[in-house]
Amino acid sequence: MGQNDIRVGVDIGGTFTDVALLHPGGLTTGKVLTEYSQPEQAIIDAIVKAAGDAGVGLGEIGQVIHGTTLVTNALIERRGAKTALITTEGFRDVIEMRSENRFEQYDLNLTLPVPLVPREHRFTLSERMAPEGEVLLPLDPGEVEAMVERIRDGGFEAVAIGLIHAYANDAHEVAMGAALRTAMPGLSVSLSSVISPQMRELPRFNTVIANAYVQPRVADYLGRLVARLGDIGVTAPVFMLHSGGGLISVETAAQQPVRLLESGPAGGAIFAADLARAHGLDKVLSFDMGGTTAKICLIEEGAPKTANTFEVARTYRFKKGSGMTVSTPVVEMVEIGAGGGSIASIDSLGRLQVGPRSAGSEPGPASYGRGGEDPTVTDANLLLGRLDPENFAGGSIPLLPDRAEAVAARLELSPHDAAFGITELVDENMANAARVHTVENGRDIEHFTMIAFGGGAPLHACRLCEKLGIRAALVPPGAGVGSAIGFLKAPFSFEASRGLFQRLDAFDAGAVNEALEALEAEARAFVEEGAEGAETAVRLTAQMRYSGQGWEIPVLLERKRFGADDVAMILAAFETAYRTLFGRIIEGLPVEITNWVLSVSTVLPKVKPVAHQSGGSPAPVIRTRRFYDAALRAHVDASEVDRASMTVGMTVEGPAIIVESETSTIVTTAYRAIAQSDGALLLLAKETRE
Structure with a gap:
């Protein structure tokens, strides 16, 4: 393995920034808390930590692959550039009229997404193309000059140009864009015929506006990141994972940042797809649960399901139809507010609910002791005995059970009942989302194998399988940083x-x-x-x-x-x-x-097939711990096993807790875990024929 083969993947999530470093000695992984004010600092910290742990010099790194939530967050939080839209006369209000779909039919106070560009910043040209590309009304050069002056006088940082039927003939968009760039070389200009040259003006306009809105901010961020990496001695080229599951250059990403909308979750789907190919699995349900959200994706014949449209910035965070539809290639997945930091509360009807709000990394769950005042899923898992307070995140974040108990009292339940209610509700929400997603795609979920990764998924995988009727699940090695590892396996x-x-x-x-x-x-x-x-x-x-x-x-x-x-x-x-x-x-x-x-x-390299292991000698037990088995509605005495001590074929009968530095795998009473030759854990329902 030479220098060019030393590669690092870094994924910024809502709570943790994950790193995976591939080097001659193997794979070194780790986590650091995400810094919202300076996301590039978390990347630097993560790379320095991983390189130090691996004994690799920073100058030896040959490639950096990065995925980010910056684009999505900028759209949700409305932290983008002052943007203008230039469109065809008569189509100024397309993005506000939307599709007239009522995603909540009986809600009289329905809240629709506010357009990224207010009406006073949307301008029109008297031009027109036909659907076949013929010019029906030529573009007036005098009108172009007047539009340039209007943009200049308005002090805009970015301009989105979306003209009717530009996908069929881009001449008018190109002319308008060229005039703006000539007059204002520093202006960010995005053309719909470049960013999304497809039929349907609503998603096309939304997409080019979203690209223009975030482009200055993303370009600045990526420029800072490359410079900071150079400052610490990492001179390797930087590539970005786009939302469709492939790699693009940092320069392309800076020009078309809308392609980065779901880059982090896409890495997780690639990670799961690679494991599915190695294990010869044709039907896989990818389950990625981190600190903020849970993502579910179908993987068939070794490839994740993809789509060409995606909703972002939903007003009802996880309600389909309530967001801004953009047309960009994306790995298709269901995302729900069910991460470790998801906050539990009592709604106006006195019902327990979890999410969509998250404690994130700042301040984090109450048990982190960093100022969190709300009960979260992590706090609930701690109270149910599923987490070791002394060994969370490899011992880097000691958990405080007394703080978890104190905030659970806010739910007007006993700490135990509150914790059980939170975890059971989260598991049912995830199970329901998985059922709906598979049915919408014409599939029967019982025939799928689950691949569980992310810091939270191994804690919930067995219970989720019980609810869905899934007989087998895999917890891959490095599950806690699956998306970052997926970056290293992505194609260009x-x-x-x-x-x-x-x-x-x-x-x-x-x-x-x-x-x-x-x-x-x-x-x-x-x-x-x-x-x-x-x-x-x-x-x-x-x-x-x-x-x-x-x-x-x-x-x-x-x-x-x-x-x-x-x-x-x-x-x-x-x-x-x-x-x-x-x-x-x-x-x-x-x-x-x-x-x-x-x-x-x-073309991806061929994976090495993994021979199925059906069980062998029992794994060595460190000690016995108690956790609450939701299916039995009872506390059970569970064996605690160090995952690193498990050799190929070793078996752990549930109930058990398999611990590692980045997560823990809960094996419920109804399942057993079997170590596979690639380091994965196969969770198998006990009555399943092996």
Whole structure:
């Protein structure tokens, strides 16, 4: 292993900043608390700590891979640039009118997201393109000059340009953007035809606005990060994990930061997908529970499920439909407020509720002793005996049971009842989210294997499996910093898209092939920034629907170029995908293609298959501890086992607690844990045939 093979992944979460350093001696991982005011400081601290633990010089690091929640947080907290929107006359209020969907049908006081750009900062041009790209109303040069002066006089830091049908012809957007950049070279200008060249003006406008809004802040942050790394001797190139699960250069990320929206959670999905391939699992439920949220993702045939739209900045934090829809490639997952720092309270009807508010890292759960005054999931797990107060986070954060008991009294329950109620409610919320997500994708959850990682997931995995009827779960090595490890396993990739509306009965293969060639060239150019000469794979998806429907479904196509005789093949692929989702097809309706999506990614190295271990000698027990087994509604005497002492095939019968520096795995009475050859723990229901 040379210098270029020493790589470090760093993931900033809402509570912890996780680090994973791959070096000649193996993999060194760790956690530090996230600093909200200076997120780059936590990265520096984490890298310095990991390098010191591994005995690696900072100058020896050959690559830094980073994922961040900065973009999402900036949109949620409205901490972006002063932004203007330039659009076509008559479409100024699209982002405020939204889709007219009432996500809470009977709420008379419904709160909708406030647009990132207020109405007085939204300006229009008298121009118009047709859906096929013809110029219906030319752009007036005098109007362009007047718009430049208006932007200059307004003191704007960023401008989003979203003109109608710019995905079909970008000439007017390019001309307006060029005029602004010439007059104000320091201005951040984002074009919808570059950021999201797809049909549907609402998500396209939202996406280009979100990009412009955060671009100055993200570019400044990434510039500071690279400079600070250089100051401590890390001169390696920095790459970012984008929300679709691949790596892009820091320069691309600075220009298109909207692609970073879900970069941290995407790392976790890659981590789980890599483990699924190694264990030969075709149907996996990825369960990532950290300090602030829990994320659930479906992984089939070794790849996480992806989507082209995503909601951010929800007014009802985890309510689908209440956010701002952006169109950018993203690993599709369900996110709920069920992290270790999620705060419990009593609502106006006297019911116990958990989340969506989180104590985060500042001040953190009450048991941290850092000023937290609210009961959290971590406090509840401590009171139920699932956490060792002397050995939390490797002993770096001593927990205070008396503080957890004191804040539990606020819930007007005994400390034990409050703790049980909090954990059981969180587990049921997560189970329900998993059920809904799998049903929406036409799957039966009982046939899946769970992969649990993140600091909180191993504590809750067995109970979640009990609720879902899942018989087997895997807790991988390094589970506490799974997303950071996932960064090290991510391919270089870029996804390009284009709106090109066609009915299948009028399919124009020439126009489609021309568009696909341009998309592939665009995607390859970005991939070669970080992986020139590497073997690549191309993935093509058509967004399709029946004529008259209001939304499309993604249809994966094997062929990358088409002839007129391929219409039957495309139709068959659409009907297969439609039947999988909805159970039937609709006979007699014409089919349409709205958007094409093409991604290029480097080919991942083949994983080493892991032979299944069905059990062997019992693992050595450190001591006996008591914890509360929710399924039995009783305290049980549990064996405490050091995970590092478990060799291949060793078995731990539940109830048990398997401890390590970054998390603990709770093995309930109904399960047993078996050490696998790659260091993973297989949690298996006892009545399951091995």
